[in-house]
Amino acid sequence: MRSYKPEELFDEHGRLLPELADLAPKGDRRMGANPHANGGRLLRELNVPDYRTYAVNVPSPTAVDAGNVHVLGRFLRDVIKLNTDPRNFRIFGPDETVSNRLEDVFKVTNRQWEAETVPNDEFLMPSGGVMEVLSEHQCEGWLEGYLLTGRHGLFNSYEAFIRIVDSMFTQHAKWLKMSAELPWRQKIASLNYLLTSHVWRQDHNGFTHQDPGFIDHVINKKAAMVRVYLPPDANCLLSVMDHCLRSLNYINVVVCGKHEAPQLLGMDAAADHCAKGIGVWEWAGTDEGVEPDVVMACCGDVPTLETLAAVSIMREHLPDLKVRVVNVVDLMRLEPDTEHPHGLSDAAYDALFTKDKHVIFAFHGYPWVIHRLTYRRANRNMHVRGYKEEGTITTAFDMTVLNDMDRFHLVMDTIDRLPQTGTKGIELKRLLGEKLAQHRLYIDEHGIDMPEIRDWRWPLLPQR
Amino acid sequence: MRSYKPEELFDEHGRLLPELADLAPKGDRRMGANPHANGGRLLRELNVPDYRTYAVNVPSPTAVDAGNVHVLGRFLRDVIKLNTDPRNFRIFGPDETVSNRLEDVFKVTNRQWEAETVPNDEFLMPSGGVMEVLSEHQCEGWLEGYLLTGRHGLFNSYEAFIRIVDSMFTQHAKWLKMSAELPWRQKIASLNYLLTSHVWRQDHNGFTHQDPGFIDHVINKKAAMVRVYLPPDANCLLSVMDHCLRSLNYINVVVCGKHEAPQLLGMDAAADHCAKGIGVWEWAGTDEGVEPDVVMACCGDVPTLETLAAVSIMREHLPDLKVRVVNVVDLMRLEPDTEHPHGLSDAAYDALFTKDKHVIFAFHGYPWVIHRLTYRRANRNMHVRGYKEEGTITTAFDMTVLNDMDRFHLVMDTIDRLPQTGTKGIELKRLLGEKLAQHRLYIDEHGIDMPEIRDWRWPLLPQR
Known part of the structure; x- marks a missing residue:
């Protein structure tokens, strides 16, 4: 260290010599103050x-x-x-x-x-x-x-x-x-x-x-x-x-x-929904302000369509079921407010997902993301479908089938969790199992999805 | 498509002409059978x-x-x-x-x-x-x-x-x-x-x-x-x-x-522990075959040392506490056996972590990994410390302090979760808070960790 010749740089108290300290740039010439290194100043x-x-x-x-x-x-x-x-x-x-x-x-x-x-x-x-x-x-x-x-x-x-x-x-x-x-x-x-x-x-x-x-x-x-x-x-x-x-x-x-x-929300509804980042789609559900039997949650464009199609099947075949549809735009709303600035309070989360009803969640990504974000919440009945590394060159709908995130699986999952769907539920499950078999045969023969999949549209109420 | 001249390639039934089919390589000359493309054949x-x-x-x-x-x-x-x-x-x-x-x-x-x-x-x-x-x-x-x-x-x-x-x-x-x-x-x-x-x-x-x-x-x-x-x-x-x-x-x-x-296990114990992939370290704990008051779990070399140091503090200051130490080598043991070939059955998992006792888990990586692997388990009292993107150029021990994974925080976490530690616990928390303050002052002055940290060794029993 002597080779740095400290005696030429510091005085007897170990202080840098003033004429050397003066060499450092001042004002905007300082490295951190230079707008080229602190780009926000130029923004x-x-x-x-x-x-x-x-x-x-x-x-x-x-x-x-x-x-x-x-x-x-x-x-x-x-x-x-x-x-x-x-x-x-x-x-x-x-x-x-x-x-x-x-x-x-x-x-x-x-x-x-x-x-x-x-x-x-x-x-x-x-x-x-x-x-x-x-x-x-x-x-x-x-x-x-x-x-x-x-x-x-x-x-x-x-x-x-x-x-x-x-x-x-x-x-x-x-x-x-x-x-x-x-x-x-x-x-x-x-x-x-x-x-x-x-x-x-x-x-x-x-x-x-x-x-x-x-x-x-x-x-x-x-x-x-x-x-x-x-x-x-x-x-x-x-x-x-x-x-x-x-x-x-x-x-x-x-x-x-x-x-x-298919497009879902008009501009005003979309702006409102995105400002909230998460919300109940009352037009899609059947819970009408009361505690639902099941929450169908979705996040991502493809999972949202599959969830809506699943709900349309349930509305037709299980009309007594009170279904709530929750859509998530801002993923970090799912985390507690103690963990992320966008996080929901427990009270707000429970108001959407309930404390104990089954939640069938269709998610764009790996399903564990949702569990990782929600493990602190009261509701332990979270069942997530998402991408689980199953895929190949195939039809759009088949991708969801391969990963059990398609409308039919979502309904079957719901029936499995809700014994009150009874014989109607059992019959519907059988029907949907047949649909999945038909789907397989159809895409093998035609190379495209069945018309009822391609042409599916929300069949019920106009948007409120 | 006509430009491919299909009439030169297929017969009237649409079958490939035999002399063309014969052109394809046979045996090991087939692309997939060639050992250079199927390297396992050369292994x-x-x-x-x-x-x-x-x-x-x-x-x-x-x-x-x-x-x-x-x-x-x-x-x-x-x-x-x-x-x-x-x-x-x-x-x-x-x-x-x-x-x-x-x-x-x-x-x-x-x-x-x-x-x-x-x-x-x-x-x-x-x-x-x-x-x-x-x-x-x-x-x-x-x-x-x-x-x-x-x-x-x-x-x-x-x-x-x-x-x-x-x-x-x-x-x-x-x-x-x-x-x-x-x-x-x-x-x-x-x-x-x-x-x-x-x-x-x-x-x-x-x-x-x-x-x-x-x-x-x-x-x-x-x-x-x-x-x-x-x-x-x-x-x-x-x-x-x-x-x-x-x-x-x-x-x-x-x-x-x-x-x-510091090295922890002799070769026989290490081989046995790694074969199991996860296990109770009876030599470190005080639960002696009964249901513990708390499970101190750890995965990774640094978290394991911090957990052992935390347990040594608890053994000295809270001698009545029944502490179980669980170490994880094979991370995927934490997942259910339905999800991963190495996963533990629920019964085996509960036998290690209990169904409802607090688990203070020190983990090498991001803490959410542990939650993502264990969310299906019965025990909801899982509290994980790990890396939460806090760090700088500092001492080894300070890295654990910055991320609340150090021995002192682990003990304080335990006391917070176990009201039965009573006034002894409160007093110990105060003491450990002082230790953390001392640590900060010491590393600022000396640039290295306190001797009691650097020289810490397991103080108790010889290995069984």
């Missing part, structure tokens, strides 16, 4: 159009179909347009902006591209608002750097392959946690993920493209930083994304499918 | 020395210190030596074989290196048994290819950075699941991970190097394939690794620290 509020104007008109549940992410694309197109002047919003993704159905953004911008082009190249320009390269690592790195220097962005990815950046995500989450402890650090825009092309719709890619576990990874990080949303339809996706794009210092994970699907 | 059993001969002599619990992974290094050295002729075992890792304390392997082999060398290069040769490059991706890819072509191997990694290959792991797990469904596919050697330099001992690296979540990721995959072991000391690590290296078609994750630490 300008994102201009966001009114998301309600992009709404799908939904006169009643399932009355119209739309591609959720496609609808979002129009909103994002105008986010890009409205921020052309500060030019501080970009979309990042591994070569999948079109495949993920966000193609409308190319009406106002292009892919950033500085090399030569050939005649059949599409959507390239040297100042594009979309950053694409088939490397999730590079997309994540680009976006993190973009956010850390005071801009805004969105990463869109196949759900399974966002796992490629698990480790990079961890470092950003840790950085946010430590930064929040430093009063001089200004907030930066949230790190927003849109995970689409998700586990339930890998019709042509199959088992290799199925991994909904990024949710598990994210919720292990500090609760103050992480948010997970699973909007069930396009209007909910608009509402959720509007919120995420305006937020600061979070990591927002939004999971939503890109395929055409 | 030769690994020669494994008797792991017991590498045992640390442990006359009584904590009587001697040793580095767990360093002890394992001698065993692995001889695995390499014994398989020199078939040359079918290699160790893979990101430049950390020495840092991870496996340096003894370099007594019999070197790093694979084919480029030029300079005089101060160490342990390089063109036919080395160790494959090193500072890229977890490349290590994982090398090892997977090595296994798929019928050889054996081990990946050693910093625990946090194995997350870099989350997505590659997923693909291998899915491959194993699908292969097991194909009768013609021969079994291959297991994919073995040794995760060391773990979350609790990042004394010089801090928060960025702390992520125990690979466990969470792994246990979401098919139960038939995945195994997770957390041996508490060197002899247990030897026993576990012997089992993993001999196994086929699994993914084995072994988590164990590399630092010098």
Whole structure:
């Protein structure tokens, strides 16, 4: 250590010599105060159009179909347009902006591209608002750097392959946690993920493209930083994304499918539902304000449709059953309020799920996520269906069948838990077992789902 | 489709023309039968020395210190030596074989290196048994290819950075699941991970190097394939690794620290404990065959030491308390036997954890893992301490304090749960609160842990 010549640096009391201390930069030249290293100082509020104007008109549940992410694309197109002047919003993704159905953004911008082009190249320009390269690592790195220097962005990815950046995500989450402890650090825009092309719709890619576990990874990080949303339809996706794009210092994970699907909520209902993050869908249930016999809960677009289809079967065949339908958009509402800022109090949770009635929960991801979030709650009768690593190249509905999360299994689960369904229940179970056998034969022969599956729509009341 | 000229390929009944069908390869020339594509056909059993001969002599619990992974290094050295002729075992890792304390392997082999060398290069040769490059991706890819072509191997990694290959792991797990469904596919050697330099001992690296979540990721995959072991000391690590290296078609994750630490079990006791995978440590507890007042459970080397230290405090200050100590080596024992091949029946689980006594569980990883594995069990009084994303560059003991998993917090948790500890308990809590304050002051001044922490050893009975 003597080789550092401390006698030239410190006085006899061990204090740094004043002329050396004076060499350190001052004011904005200090490393932490330099706006290039404290990007929040450069942050300008994102201009966001009114998301309600992009709404799908939904006169009643399932009355119209739309591609959720496609609808979002129009909103994002105008986010890009409205921020052309500060030019501080970009979309990042591994070569999948079109495949993920966000193609409308190319009406106002292009892919950033500085090399030569050939005649059949599409959507390239040297100042594009979309950053694409088939490397999730590079997309994540680009976006993190973009956010850390005071801009805004969105990463869109196949759900399974966002796992490629698990480790990079961890470092950003840790950085946010430590930064929040430093009063001089200004907030930066949230790190927003849109995970689409998700586990339930890998019709042509199959088992290799199925991994909904990024949710598990994210919720292990500090609760103050992480948010997970699973909007069930396009209007909910608009509402959720509007919120995420305006937020600061979070990591927002939004999971939503890109395929055409029946739309559920009108814009006002969607906005209200997303603001609450979780709620009873009174229009779907039959409990009418009294304690239900069973709670059918759902989280995620595909599980929500299967739950609604299951409830429609129960309403027809078991009309005396009081069924409550609970939909979850904001996953962290399930955790206790002592654990997550979005968590429900025990009283609020019990008001939705009851203290002791059976809950049949259809979940987008690995079923244990729900158990991990709810193990402290009073109600121990939580039965979760979700992805359990069963899948192949098959029909959309068959994916739910392979994982026991389809409408028929959900009804059969309910009957198993509710002996009061009696002989009617036993008869219905037999019928649904036959349906599952028919399904197997039909898809083997035709390669597509049965008409009654493809054409299923909510048969009952118009939306209140 | 006409451009494929089907009339040249099929007869009038739509059958492939026999002369074309004959073109397909036969026997071993078929793609799936070719041994290069069905590596299990080339697999030769690994020669494994008797792991017991590498045992640390442990006359009584904590009587001697040793580095767990360093002890394992001698065993692995001889695995390499014994398989020199078939040359079918290699160790893979990101430049950390020495840092991870496996340096003894370099007594019999070197790093694979084919480029030029300079005089101060160490342990390089063109036919080395160790494959090193500072890229977890490349290590994982090398090892997977090595296994798929019928050889054996081990990946050693910093625990946090194995997350870099989350997505590659997923693909291998899915491959194993699908292969097991194909009768013609021969079994291959297991994919073995040794995760060391773990979350609790990042004394010089801090928060960025702390992520125990690979466990969470792994246990979401098919139960038939995945195994997770957390041996508490060197002899247990030897026993576990012997089992993993001999196994086929699994993914084995072994988590164990590399630092010098008090050794707990003699070789016979360790072998017996690891064969069971979970068990009561009667020598540590005070329940003596009766229903305990509290179960102190632990899984992982650092949590186990903290639990033993906590029990030693309780034995001194609350001598009337009946304490049971349960240690978990094989994590999947916690799951029901209906869910995982290693799972305990409810009766066996209840016999260890009781149906209703409080369980204070100190766990190596994220605490929710334990809740996710045990939510189906009768006993709802499970209180888990583990890593909750609190950490920095600090002392080893302080890491446990920051996450409320230290001996003092474990005792305080117990007192909070057991009102029968009465005024003695209240007084002890006050005392331990003072200890925690002393700890803070001491490490701030000295930069190392208090002598009573560093020098703590199990004070009571010799091992039975």
